[in-house]
Amino acid sequence: MKRLDMKKLLLIGALAISGHVVMAQxxxxxxxxxxxxxxxxxxxxxxxxxxxxxxxxxxxxxxxxxxxxxTQQLGKKAxxxxxxxxxxxxxxxxxxxxxxxxxxxxxxxxxxxxxxxxxxxxxxxxxxxxxxxxxxxxxxxxxxxxxxxxxxxxxxxxxxxxxxxxxxxxxxxxxxxxxxxxxxxxxxxxxxxxxxxxxxxxxxxxxxxxxxxxxxxxxxxxxxxxxxxxxxxxxxxxxxxxxxxxxxxxxxxxxxxxxxxxxxxxxxxxxxxxDSCGLDGDGVMDTPPTYFNPSSTEPLRNRCNNKSFNTCSTEKPDRPDLQEAYMDYFIGNCASNMxxxxxxxxxxxxxxxxxxxxxxxxxxxxTGVIDGPATCPPVAAFNTQSGITCEDGTISYLNFSYGGTISTYEWTFEGGTPATFTGATPPVIKYATAGKYDVTLKVTGPNGTSTTVLNDYVTVQPKVSQLPKSTYFADWWYQNNWQEQGWKFVYENPKNQFVRFPVSYENNASMRLTRDPFNINSSIGSLFSLVSPSFNLTDMTNPYFEFYYAFAQATLPANVGGGNTQEELKVFTSTDCGKSWQTRATIGSGAISTIGTGSAAVLASGIDFMPSDQSKWKLVRINGNAVPKTENVLFKIEFKYSGGNNFYIDNVRIGLSTGLSQDLLAEKIKFSAQPNPFNQSTQLSYELSSKENVLVKVYDITGKEMGVLFEGVQDAGMQKLELDRNTMNLRSGFYFIELSINGNRLSHKIVVE
Ligand SMILES: [Zn+2]
Incomplete structure (x- = not known):
């Protein structure tokens, strides 16, 4: 049959998914x-x-x-x-x-x-x-x-x-x-x-x-x-x-x-x-082509209850469909056997x-296939949900060794307690000290012994929580030093990864997961996650976690399967070093696109999605009871890929909704603006405990940026900056100084008389 017919056959298969046609899918x-x-x-x-x-x-x-x-008969094969x-x-x-x-x-x-x-x-x-x-x-x-x-x-x-x-x-x-x-x-x-x-x-x-x-x-x-x-x-x-x-x-x-x-x-x-009814449907002359009529109410003639006929016979005499052939493809439960x-x-x-x-x-x-029977030792194999914990945390192991009878299992857990175990199911292993540790399993059966060593398989993180101060701003990728900040991307299968990309919500770069229309590197349904370092949110008032993302759904190429709407974006928190995660937000396929809803959410295949302006981004924020106010709080953003277009993430922040920590930060760095209110100029002063990247900007009360007062590296010690109203054309009114020290931001109100 023609290619066209074949495609329509596949289309019928697709319809069956939505329930219009019932068949042995x-x-x-x-x-x-x-x-x-x-x-x-x-x-x-x-x-x-x-x-x-x-x-x-x-x-x-x-x-x-x-x-x-x-000529050989059954059972007497050559x-x-x-x-x-x-x-x-x-x-x-x-x-x-x-x-x-x-x-x-x-x-x-x-x-x-x-x-x-x-x-x-x-x-x-x-x-x-x-x-x-x-x-x-x-x-x-x-x-x-x-x-x-x-x-x-x-x-x-x-x-x-x-x-x-x-x-x-x-x-x-x-x-x-x-x-x-x-x-x-x-x-x-x-x-x-x-x-x-x-x-x-x-x-x-x-x-x-x-x-x-x-x-x-x-x-x-x-x-x-x-x-x-x-x-x-x-x-x-x-x-x-x-x-x-x-x-x-x-x-x-x-x-x-x-x-x-x-x-x-x-x-x-x-x-x-x-040739629409030629005899070479499969290029093999002794198998008749099968016929498919898309307009028929019984569309596929190549089925058991019609097996004697082939509609191709209107052009030339044809043989009945050979549904006995293993390569045939039909609806129903006919036997294939030759x-x-x-x-x-x-x-x-x-x-x-x-x-x-x-x-x-x-x-x-x-390959040994003309040797005698294989008598191999069993294979030692194990896994864990996550090879990551923090100090005093635990890890559970899953044993799935295989290959015949296994009489003994001998485990060694470097850095763990207990450090050794004999048996198929080890207890939960506790890790006291930060570091990377090997895990070894030796299995023995009647045909011998094998050992599997996973080097540095376990990562135990130091139990130190960062204080998010006023606003912890994790938009580090615009400076390209994101690897140093303790955040990490986690991939179910690491062939497709987030990369720094020069399009952003603000500043000049975001992180992008590039579309993969042929699924060469991304399995449909694969999970891609960004996991934060551990934060201490004890005593914080109304902490929040937020980020911007941009995404378009996509029509997959027909050969990959047609339309697609299964993406999902989720936000989680963990208070046990990532062992368990609580879902805090879910954005499903109907709402995930940032370029529109319905058909407007979906780009045709071949069009590369890039957010052209801020309106193509969406904010996701969790706050209130969704954010635990404890030590060791981790945040995770998880994107489920489903063949859609490029996915971007930017401006990840952990912040506080009140000024409390702004005050704490101001107190810590001895921040002041003197005089305030001022008429002509004011002097900003603050103390750095170490050499830092510093950015000082002035905004009006609508959030409009008036100018950059300073940008660069400053040494440890007391710093002073002069702000003159004329250099930024400041009229009388309220303004905000935003002082950003290595990503931590402090906002301070000033008044020009
Ligand atoms: Zn096939």
Whole structure:
């Protein structure tokens, strides 16, 4: 079918999300959108793909189905022609998506059964006479039973990792991003894709804004292996047929087979035809293209209850849709159970030309897959919610070691109490002294011992709270020294980071999180946070925390999934060194844009959002009971990315609503203006305890800046400045002197007579 039809098919999928169409949404495959995304990133992939197709058409001229038939019966297979080493990366957040080894094995077994034509549901393969349309009197005999191929491809879990260490071919990674599976996540754990077929198993796939994807693959074109995203990603409850993926629940043990087919160069049957009803929907001649009619009330003819007909027959006689094929894609619960002979030929061509390194004998030795059974020691693995605490604070550890039976666990907590522990679940560890500390876990099982050391894994911060004085002004990035102030950005996955950017609410820079329309660096739903140092707000009257931000929502490119509105901005406080956080403000998708509401909130893709003036910024402030009046108060701003445009943050302040602390600050620095009121001039004096950056400005009562009296560095000691009314054209009235010493601001009223 034409590309257009395919796109509309995807559109129907999108409608289902909003409830207009009911269908088996969880069976969607994201491979086509992935290819479009890759081509947008790198147009040479399309050239490589076109070249492969041109070569393949030449090959088809001499293709003979007989060359791909095998005579072996079920259970008496010849040795496979291609053995492919596999690594399965299980991303988990300690939930049910941390699937068992048995579940992984069940999928590998099914892959081999399906690729070697050894599945048991072949009864659904049809042979017989079919009419070409409901109205037609013509009938044709088709035999899909004899088209089924033993692909002679076998998948084996690796027994050696890329470093030559013993492995059972299963890697487990603890990360909350398992609910946001995409290319970004793949890069967190990938083995050399020229040597291993990488399979990533996740809780949920969240490429762009497209939800409900069961799996997606990367086609072989343009890479020849070697790309860090090359492989397939599948959700855990469609991986294997035991554990979380059981028949009757989400019945698709075939999802990985389908995706592996893509990975070996096979398309959906409606994929590449340039002829609206040609027979080459997938470039393979023995599979008929499937038809899609977007205006029909039963839009997808490629479905079980219509499987005998193909509307393409209005142009030329066509065979019934081959819904038996693993690469087919239809609504309903029909069984997929075969690759065709020519699909086999095409996969062999990919293996011979593009994925050749995988199955060479040298690589089979490198990956250990022709060795005997792997008997590896268990893998020591652990994590913690946050590796940060303050003096006398505690940290809890989560043990998720894996790899068979583990008889002993031996923990060492440098700087902690207790300093050692033996057992699977360590107690809460207390840290008394500021510093950075290692954590070590040694695990022992019947096949040996392994040790994991995380150097400087724990950061214990000194228990010193800053006093915010009058206004603590954290707009330090305009001076580019923000790293020194004890504030830090925290990223769920640090590939996309806030950077200093020369657009601001005031002064000359803000911090910007740059948009990432292709989700190369940011998973949809990723959290980006700014965490303050610890403040002592004891006895403060009405402290507040505020900042400005600027943001536009965005229409994602269609291939990433279309519209998008899931961003969220939150403000938290913590009084236990960041161990727990209390939500103090939430700005959801309907209100988050600073450029408008409804459609005005959303910029088209391709337009780079920059706030052109102060009206494009919004203030967020928490105060009153939302701000704890205790020691050790931390503030956190958290932005949930959802594929929108650039996000800016500026003018972060912690302040006090009354003049109390202004008085304290004035007293501390012995500030005075003499005389005040004054007629012609007044002398400002103040004492610095150390060399400081000082800025002195004069404002009128409306907040209009009248002039800068001083800007620069002053030494410790008593300082004096003369203010003459004529130099700033001050008429009679009230004015404010704003004295800013290294970010701390003091406002003092003066009166010109
Ligand atoms: Zn697919």
């Amino acid at each position: 969880q069976h969607r495959c994201g491979t086509d959108e992935h290819l479009e995304t890759l081509i947008k990133q790198n147009p040479s992939i399309k050239e490589a793909k076109d070249k492969f197709e041109a070569d393949y058409r030449q090959f088809q001229a001499t293709y003979k189905p007989e060359d791909y038939k095998t 040795a496979p022609k291609y053995i492919i080493p596999v690594v399965v990366h299980v991303f988990h957040n300690n939930g049910s998506e941390n699937i068992s080894e048995a579940q992984v094995m069940s999928e590998i077994n099914y892959l081999n059964k399906s690729f070697r034509n050894a599945v048991s549901d072949t009864i659904n393969r049809r042979a017989g006479w079919f009419k070409t349309s409901p109205e037609s009197t013509d009938s044709f005999y088709y035999d899909y039973k004899n088209l089924a191929a033993d692909s002679e491809i076998e998948f084996r879990l690796a027994k050696k990792d890329p470093q030559g260490n013993c492995t059972n071919g299963i890697v487990r990674i603890h990360t909350p991003l398992t609910s946001k599976g995409n290319d970004d996540l793949k890069r967190m754990s990938v083995w050399d894709t020229k040597r291993y077929f990488n399979i990533w198993v996740v809780r949920q796939i969240n490429r762009g804004n497209t939800i409900g994807i069961a799996g997606y693959a990367q086609f072989p074109f343009g890479f020849g292996g070697g790309a860090s995203t090359d492989g397939i990603m599948v959700i855990h409850n469609e991986f294997g047929n035991v554990g979380t993926s059981q028949p009757g629940q989400t019945p698709n043990v075939t999802t990985s087979t389908h995706e592996a087919g893509h990975w070996l160069g096979l398309y959906h049957p409606f994929q590449i035809s340039t 690759f065709t002979l020519e699909q086999k030929a095409r996969m062999h061509k990919v293996l011979d030309e593009i994925r050749r390194t995988l199955w060479q004998e040298e690589n089979l030795r490198f």
